[in-house]
Amino acid sequence: MFADIVADLKLRVPELRGRLIANQSLAELTWFRVGGPSQVMFMPDSEDDLAFFLKNLPAEIPVTVIGLGSNLIVRDGGVPGVVIRLGRGFTDVTIEEGSRVRAGTGVPDVKVARAAQEASLDGLVFYRGIPGGIGGALRMNGGAYGRETKDALIEARGVDRQGNIRIYKNADMHYTYRHCGLPDDIIFTQALYQGTLGNPAEIAAAMDKVTESREATQPIKSRTGGSTFKNPPGNKSWQLIDAAGCRGLQIGGAQVSELHCNFLLNLGGATASDIETLGETVRSRVKATSGIELEWEIKRIGIAG
Numbered sequence: 001m002f003a004d005i006v007a008d009l010k011l012r013v014p015e016l017r018g019r020l021i022a023n024q025s026l027a028e029l030t031w032f033r034v035g036g037p038s039q040v041m042f043m044p045d046s047e048d049d050l051a052f053f054l055k056n057l058p059a060e061i062p063v064t065v066i067g068l069g070s071n072l073i074v075r076d077g078g079v080p081g082v083v084i085r086l087g088r089g090f091t092d093v094t095i096e097e098g099s100r101v102r103a104g105t106g107v108p109d110v111k112v113a114r115a116a117q118e119a120s121l122d123g124l125v126f127y128r129g130i131p132g133g134i135g136g137a138l139r140m141n142g143g144a145y146g147r148e149t150k151d152a153l154i155e156a157r158g159v160d161r162q163g164n165i166r167i168y169k170n171a172d173m174h175y176t177y178r179h180c181g182l183p184d185d186i187i188f189t190q191a192l193y194q195g196t197l198g199n200p201a202e203i204a205a206a207m208d209k210v211t212e213s214r215e216a217t218q219p220i221k222s223r224t225g226g227s228t229f230k231n232p233p234g235n236k237s238w239q240l241i242d243a244a245g246c247r248g249l250q251i252g253g254a255q256v257s258e259l260h261c262n263f264l265l266n267l268g269g270a271t272a273s274d275i276e277t278l279g280e281t282v283r284s285r286v287k288a289t290s291g292i293e294l295e296w297e298i299k300r301i302g303i304a305g
């Protein structure tokens with residue numbers, strides 16, 4: 001448990017409209033279902049509310065943003081400072097002139113794929129299989145089946161740590177594989193995508209194919225964080241992990257998936273430390289057998305328990 005600073009914050013920003021909660025458990029907000037609380041959880045009710053909060057928050061208080069927690073390990077000691085989660089107020093999806101789709105960053109990727117399909121717009125089918133939200137997709141350059149966020153994004157809106165609202169063109173995002181080059185403190189609030197006119201039945205069929213392929217090849221109903229490590233250039237992480245003999249490897253309540261060995265699982269009673277230690281063990285065994293250093297794709301936040 002952290003010191004409760006919510007009363008102090010409320011005194012500083014009495015006009016705030018969003019919710020401030022002390023020691024909010026984060027485990028239930030992540031796919032892995034592990035980890036400690038956030039010292040403060042803030043759920044702004046609009047972009048202006050978020051900007052106002054950040055302008056008035058003392059600079060020494062750290063800020064971390066989370067989305068739907070599908071690419072996240074929250075460490076067992078929790079996250080000091082403020083954790084921001086965008087919900088209501090960030091959930092609009094609209095179709096705009098010129099085959100464009102605008103989405104708030106609190107919207108799940110799947111809903112954006114569906115809204116585009118219903119408007120006969122192709123180009124966002126790959127979002128059908130990514131279980132995160134648009135904020136996470138912008139930060140991670142989320143992608144699948146040969147397409148990624150970078151290929152569809154026109155621009156993103158965001159708020160910086162000083163509370164300034166900014167627009168970032170696609171090139172400003174400095175995207176590479178599963179990485180956005182903007183500073184970590186930018187909180188994205190909205191994305192604008194370019195679609196192309198297509199046939200809604202064909203787009204729907206492509207989305208169904210994505211669903212089928214996911215169910216066959218990934219443990220999508222498990223407590224997991226998706227792909228744990230980025231694929232090193234010219235290699236597949238799962239093959240390196242398999243070759244290092246790590247398929248099914250277990251530490252505490254955490255296991256390397258038998259179905260897809262770049263996925264780690266919480267079998268039920270895992271701690272964040274079990275999962276992270278398992279990941280580090282896999283990294284060192286892969287290094288020993290192949291000479292290659294795997295890089296974490298999953299983001300780890302907070303402090304050890």
Ligand SMILES: Cc1cc2nc3c(=O)[nH]c(=O)nc-3n(C[C@H](O)[C@H](O)[C@H](O)COP(=O)(O)OP(=O)(O)OC[C@H]3O[C@@H](n4cnc5c(N)ncnc54)[C@H](O)[C@@H]3O)c2cc1C
Nearest residue numbers: 067068069070071132133135136137139142143144188226
């Ligand atoms: C079963 C499974 C399958 C998956 N398959 C894929 C796949 O095919 N392709 C793929 O790319 N990923 C995949 N993932 C990983 C994950 O879904 C993506 O990385 C997703 O984009 C993360 O979104 P999220 O909302 O869950 O973000 P979170 O996990 O909550 O956060 C991830 C990162 O995004 C940042 N972030 C979140 N919201 C914002 C915001 N509003 N502004 C700024 N930063 C923000 C966080 O700070 C953190 O650094 C999979 C995960 C699972 C569990």
